[in-house]
Amino acid sequence: xxxxxxxxxxxxxxxxxxxxxxxxxxxxxxxxxxxxxxxxxxxxxxxxxxxxxxxxxxxxxxxxxxxxxxxxxxxxxxxxxxxxxxxxxxxxxxxxxxxxxxxxxxxxxxxxxxxxxxxxxxxxxxxxxxxxxxxxxxxxxxxxxxxxxxxxxxxxxxxxxxxxxxxxxxxxxxxxxxxxxxxxxxxxxxxxxxxxxxxxxxxxxxxxxxxxxxxxxxxxxxxxxxxxxxxxxxxxxxxxxxxxxxxxxxxxxxxxxxxxxxxxxxxxxxxxxxxxxxxxxxxxxxxxxxxxxxxxxxxxxxxxxxxxxxxxxxxxxxxxxxxxxxxxxxxxxxxxxxxxxxxxxxxxxxxxxxxxxxxxxxxxxxxxxxxxxxxxxxxxxxxxxxxxxxxxxxxxxxxxxxxxxxxxxxxxxxxxxxxxxxxxxxxxxxxxxxxxxxxxxxxxxxxxxxxxxxxxxxxxxxxxxxxxxxxxxxxxxxxxxxxxxxxxxxxxxxxxxxxxxxxxxxxxxxxxxxxxxxxxxxxxxxxxxxxxxxxxxxxxxxxxxxxxxxxxxxxxxxxxxxxxxxxxxxxxxxxxxxxxxxxxxxxxxxxxxxxxxxxxxxxxxxxxxxxxxxxxxxxxxxxxxxxxxxx
Numbered sequence: 001x002x003x004x005x006x007x008x009x010x011x012x013x014x015x016x017x018x019x020x021x022x023x024x025x026x027x028x029x030x031x032x033x034x035x036x037x038x039x040x041x042x043x044x045x046x047x048x049x050x051x052x053x054x055x056x057x058x059x060x061x062x063x064x065x066x067x068x069x070x071x072x073x074x075x076x077x078x079x080x081x082x083x084x085x086x087x088x089x090x091x092x093x094x095x096x097x098x099x100x101x102x103x104x105x106x107x108x109x110x111x112x113x114x115x116x117x118x119x120x121x122x123x124x125x126x127x128x129x130x131x132x133x134x135x136x137x138x139x140x141x142x143x144x145x146x147x148x149x150x151x152x153x154x155x156x157x158x159x160x161x162x163x164x165x166x167x168x169x170x171x172x173x174x175x176x177x178x179x180x181x182x183x184x185x186x187x188x189x190x191x192x193x194x195x196x197x198x199x200x201x202x203x204x205x206x207x208x209x210x211x212x213x214x215x216x217x218x219x220x221x222x223x224x225x226x227x228x229x230x231x232x233x234x235x236x237x238x239x240x241x242x243x244x245x246x247x248x249x250x251x252x253x254x255x256x257x258x259x260x261x262x263x264x265x266x267x268x269x270x271x272x273x274x275x276x277x278x279x280x281x282x283x284x285x286x287x288x289x290x291x292x293x294x295x296x297x298x299x300x301x302x303x304x305x306x307x308x309x310x311x312x313x314x315x316x317x318x319x320x321x322x323x324x325x326x327x328x329x330x331x332x333x334x335x336x337x338x339x340x341x342x343x344x345x346x347x348x349x350x351x352x353x354x355x356x357x358x359x360x361x362x363x364x365x366x367x368x369x370x371x372x373x374x375x376x377x378x379x380x381x382x383x384x385x386x387x388x389x390x391x392x393x394x395x396x397x398x399x400x401x402x403x404x405x406x407x408x409x410x411x412x413x414x415x416x417x418x419x420x421x422x423x424x425x426x427x428x429x430x431x432x433x434x435x436x437x438x439x440x441x442x443x444x445x446x447x448x449x450x451x452x453x454x455x456x457x458x459x460x461x462x463x464x465x466x467x468x469x470x471x472x473x474x475x476x477x478x479x480x481x482x483x484x485x486x487x488x489x490x491x492x493x494x495x496x497x498x499x500x501x502x503x504x505x506x507x508x509x510x511x512x513x514x515x516x517x518x519x520x521x522x523x524x525x526x527x528x529x530x531x532x533x534x535x536x537x538x539x540x541x542x543x544x545x546x547x548x549x550x551x552x553x554x555x556x557x558x559x560x561x562x563x564x565x566x567x568x569x570x571x572x573x574x575x576x577x578x579x580x581x582x583x584x585x586x587x588x589x590x591x592x593x594x595x596x597x598x599x600x601x602x603x604x605x606x607x608x609x610x611x612x613x614x615x616x617x618x619x620x621x622x623x624x625x626x627x628x629x630x631x
Contacts, residue, residue, distance in 0.1 A: 002054065004017075004022065004025050004026075004029075004050050004051070004054065005017070005022075007050050007053055007054065008046070008050060011053075011079050011081070012046065017046075018043055019197065020036070020038070020195040020197055021043055021046055021047055023195055024036045024047040024169070024195050025046075025047060025050050025051050027167075027193045027195070028047070028048070028051040028133060028167050028169055029051050029054065029055075031165070031167050032167055032191075032192070032193050033167055033168045033169075033189040033190050033191065033192040033193070034167065034168070034169045034170070034192055034193050034194075034195070035139075035169075035170045035171075035180070035183070035184065035189065035192045035193070035194045035195070036169065036170070036171045036172075036195050037172060037173075037175055037180065037194070037195070037196040037197065038171065038172075038173060038195075038197045039173050039174070039197060039198075039199050039201070039311070039315055044137065044171045044173070045072060045137075047135075047169065047171060048061065048133060048135035048169050048171070049076070049109070051133060052108060052109065052132060052133050052135075053081070053108060055132040055133070056130065056132065057129075057130035057131060057132030058102060058107055058108055058109065058110055058129055058130055058131060058132065059108060059109050059110070059131070059132060059133045059134075059135060060110050060112070060126065060129070060131050060133070060134045060135070060159075061109060061110065061111045061112075061135045061137060062112060062113070062114055062117070062134070062135070062136050062137065062153075062156060063111060063112075063113065063137040063138060064113055064114060064137075064138055064141055064150055064153075065137075065138065066085075066087050066113070066409070068137075069085040069087060069111040069112075069113075070085060070087065072111065073085045073109070073111055076108075076109060081108055081109070082105065082106060082107040082108050082109070083107065083108060083109035083110075083111065084098050084101060084102060084107055084109070084110055084111065085110075085111040085112070086098060086099075086110070086111070086112040086113075086116055086122075087113070092372075095122070099122070099125045099129075102129055103125070103128060103129055110126075110129070113152075114141075114150060114152035114153045114155060114156060114404075115150075115152045115404040115407065115501060117152065117155045117156065117158070117159075118152060118155060118404060118501070123158075126159075126162075127162050131163055131166050132166065133166065133167055133169060134156075134159055134163065134166055134167070134168050134169070135168075135169045135171065136153075136156060136168065136169065136170045136171065136187065137171050137172075138171075138172060139153075139170035139171055139172040139175070139183050139187070140172045140174060140175045140179050140183065140308075141153045142154065142156070142170075142182070142183045142186045142187055143175075143178075143179045143182035143183050143186060144182070144516060144519050145176075145178050145179050145182055145519075145523065149402070149516065149519070149520065149523075150402045150403070150404070151402075151403055151404065151513070151516060152403075152404040153186070154186060156187060157186060157187055157188040160187075160188045168187060168189055168192075170183060170184075170187060170189065170192070173311075173312055173315075174308040174311055174312060174550070175550075176549070176550060176551055177551040180194075198547075198552060199311070199546065199547055199550045199552050200543065200547060200552070200554065200558075201315060201318065201543075202558065203318045203321055203322060203323050203324060204314065204315070204317055204318050204323075204324050204325070204326050204543075205323065205324070205325050205326070205558075205560040205561055205562075205565075206314070206326050206542035206543055206546065206558075206561045206562070207325060207326065207327040207328070207542070207561060207562040208327075208328045208330065208534075208535055208542065208562050209327065209328070209329055209330070209562065209603075209604070210330050210331065210332075210604070210607065211329050211330070211331060211603065211607075212331065212592050212607065212625070213592070213593060214301050214329045214331065215242075215245055215249075216593055217329055217603070218231065218246070218299060218301070218329070219246075219249050219251075221297055221299065221325070221327060222246070222251055222278065222279060222297070225296045225297050225325065226278060227278075227294060227295070227296035227297075228272065228275060228278060228279075228292060228294055228295050228296060229278060229279040229280075229295065229296060229297040229298070229299065230279070230280055230282060230286070230295060230297075230298045230299070230313075230316060230317075231246075231279055231280070231281045231282070231298075231299045231300075231301060232282060232283070232284065232286075232298065232299070232300045232301070232302070232304075232313055233281060233282070233283060233301055233302050234283065234302040234303075234341060235283065236257040236258070236259050236283060238281075238301075238302070239255040239256065239257045239281050239282060239283060240255050240281075242255070242281045242301070243255040243279075243281045246279055246281070251278055251279060252276065252277040252278050252279070253277055253278065253279040253280070253281060254268040254271050254272060254277045254279075254280055254281070255268060255280065255281040255282065256268050256269060256272075256280055256281070256282040256283075256285065256286040257282065257283045257285055257286070258283065258285040268280065272292075273292060284309060284313065290316060291319075292316075292319070293319040293320040294319075294320050294322075295316055295317045295318065295319070295324065296317065296318075296324050296325065297317060297324065297325045297326075297327060298313060298314050298316055298317040298324075298325070298326045298327070299327045299328075299329065300313070300314075300327070300328045300329070301329050302334070302337075302338070303328070303330065303334050303335070303337075303338040303531060303535070304328075304531060305338075305342045305524070305527065305528060305531070306524075306527035306528070306530070306531065307527065307530050307531060307534060307546065307549045307550075308527070310328075310531070310534075311546060311550075314326035323560070328535065330535060335532065338528070338531075339528070341391065342524060342528050343524070343525060343528060345389070345391035345392045345395055346392070346395060346520075346521045346524060346525075347392050347393075347395055347396040347399065347517070348517075348521075349510065349514045349517060349518075351388075351392060351396060352396045352399065352400075352510055352514070352517060353506070353507055353510045354388075355388060355393055355396045355397065356396075356400060356405075356506070356509065356510055357506055358382075358386045358388070359382070359397070359406075359498075360504045360506075362382055362385070362386075363375045363498075363500075365500065365504050366504065367504050367505070367506065368503050368504060368505070369503055369504060370500040370502075370503055370504045371500060371501065371502055371503045372499065372500065372501070373499070373500050374497060374498070374499045374500075375497070375498050375499075376496075376497060377408075377496045377497060377498045378496075379393065379394060379397075379496065397498075399513075399517060399520065403513045403516065404501055404502075405500075405501060405502055405509060405513070406498055406499060406500050406501055406502075407498070407499040407501060408496055408497075408498055409496055409497040409498075409499075416457065416458050416460060416478075416489070416490070416491050417455045417456060417457050417458070417489075417490045418444075418451065418455070418456060418458060418478065418487050418488060418489040418490070419451060419452070419453075419454060419455045419456060419487065419488045420451055420452050420486065420487050421485060421486060421487060421488055422486055424452065426486075427441065427445070427486070430486060437477050437480075439467045439468070439469065440463065440467050440469060440473065440474055440477050441477070441481075442467075443463050443466045443467040444458065444463060447462065447463065447466065455488065455490070460474055460475070530549055533545070534546070534549075538563070539563065540563065541554070541557035541558050541561055541563050541564055542558070542561035542562060542563055542564075543557075543558035543561055544557065544558070566604075574605075574608070574609060574612070577599065577601055577605055577606070577609040578609050578612065578613055580598075580599045580601075581595055581599070581606075581609055581610065581613065581619075581627075582613075582618070582619075582629065584598055584599070585619060585627060585628060585629045586629060589622065589626040589627065589628045590626055590627060591624075591625050591626045591627070592606055592607060592610060592625075592627070595610075595627070610627060613627075617630060618630055
């Protein structure tokens with residue numbers, strides 16, 4: 001049998017393990033329940049993939065992240081390791097085939113979401129599989145005190161009764177002490193061996209800068225550090241806007257968010273991964289499964305919603321162990337904006353009930369029906385029809401998704417429907433006169449026999465595969481047929497897909513999960529308060545603040561964060577800076593950037609001096625953001 005190190009070298013081309021990967025692997029191989037608390041970038045997946053490859057049988061991997069499951073399965077398949085993911089949108093007959101493959105096809109990994117365990121027939125099939133390890137990724141989701149609680153995770157403990165001798169491996173990148181203890185109880189782990197890697201990232205300089213002009217400060221940072229960078233923003237519009245602003249300054253930049261098509265995501269991702277662009281501007285949809293070691297800077301120009309999410313996003317910098325920077329740029333209005341985005345948009349039980357009932361009405365689902373039904377969904381259209389606020393509605397639907405009541409896929413999709421308008425004999429005549437189009441038309445007719453009678457949704461990739469052609473060729477043919485009035489052809493873009501996992505029961509459904517909603521709202525408020533504490537605590541090392549949040553004590557300051565750097569700076573003569581500013585403003589009105597360039601002081605020192613001058617009523621700020629002397 002190959003050793004763990006030999007497998008690591010063969011498949012992953014690494015010569016050594018990172019601590020505590022090898023200790024976790026040994027614990028699992030000894031048959032012990034194990035808990036790995038490893039910060040992002042620590043290589044959690046190797047901890048279950050290697051022991052699973054060393055033992056006969058199949059590893060069951062439970063994960064809530066569809067994109068991450070797909071990414072890991074693709075990576076394993078590229079290494080000629082047999083792996084399957086049971087993600088949403090797979091029909092029951094396909095699922096039966098996939099589970100047959102797991103049982104009889106010598107597969108090594110079965111990935112599934114925790115919600116799949118709520119299906120009794122899937123659980124029965126899993127019981128018959130030769131399971132050698134059960135890995136629970138994002139294990140903090142098991143705890144209602146975690147930042148992403150999903151009740152379906154509580155079902156995992158039932159697997160203990162069916163596989164009492166099979167080790168459980170719980171993995172997470174972020175968990176407070178309370179969450180960690182709760183996860184152990186909820187999963188029913190038996191005397192688990194705990195491996196906890198320090199949350200300290202000694203090579204990352206955590207920086208918080210209060211700035212008036214975020215774009216100007218970004219320009220300074222990216223010029224000083226021309227290596228790969230990630231800039232995190234809170235919404236899709238800011239992604240494209242910020243990327244365009246950077247491009248106008250001469251930087252090569254692209255963007256990434258959940259509203260892009262799969263092809264656009266892949267194209268933009270590859271531009272950045274291959275370093276054809278320096279910066280990628282992204283929402284939190286970007287990052288899962290991203291393994292780029294030489295990211296120099298991660299910049300947040302909007303406030304993160306929690307220290308957990310900030311730590312994970314910031315931790316994508318400096319994985320090559322070289323010095324890297326995690327920067328938050330803030331301005332006075334950020335806190336109000338963030339509160340309106342994170343706290344004021346939390347739905348209460350009354351609104352959640354209304355949205356759920358209207359959602360069922362919207363899709364014409366009768367009471368007691370709807371299970372496993374799938375629909376295309378446009379959030380804006382739904383909100384406009386019923387007068388619901390957009391962000392609160394999205395958060396409510398996302399909550400229903402996490403409770404397993406429905407599944408929300410936010411991947412961009414293009415739905416194509418068509419119907420033939422002329423008789424079949426006329427279609428045959430048309431094909432005889434246009435033989436180049438015959439393979440495509442014949443494939444559509446054979447795949448969708450009811451397409452003469454009704455508007456039918458068609459799958460372009462399936463038709464392209466069957467007809468051995470490109471999707472663009474099919475669209476050209478369909479648009480031509482539309483122009484000739486042979487078919488009625490429609491393309492419609494959708495924000496998302498919704499699958500109902502339960503029958504409609506209105507208040508009864510919501511009453512069952514409302515206590516989790518209250519806990520979630522309290523948790524989100526506490527998490528946002530922790531972010532404000534991180535920003536507003538001026539006289540403590542930033543690395544120490546992050547470690548303290550996760551229950552870890554640091555004995556010494558990091559020496560490289562914004563606080564530690566400010567301590568090393570020579571004391572500035574504030575009176576002299578103020579005199580310089582007054583002297584400049586006697587000549588003409590100026591903005592802070594012009595003042596900084598002429599005085600050659602730091603931006604922070606200039607802003608501090610300007611604030612003092614404003615407070616002492618010596619200067620005023622004009623509507624064009626320029627400063628002038630008081631008359």
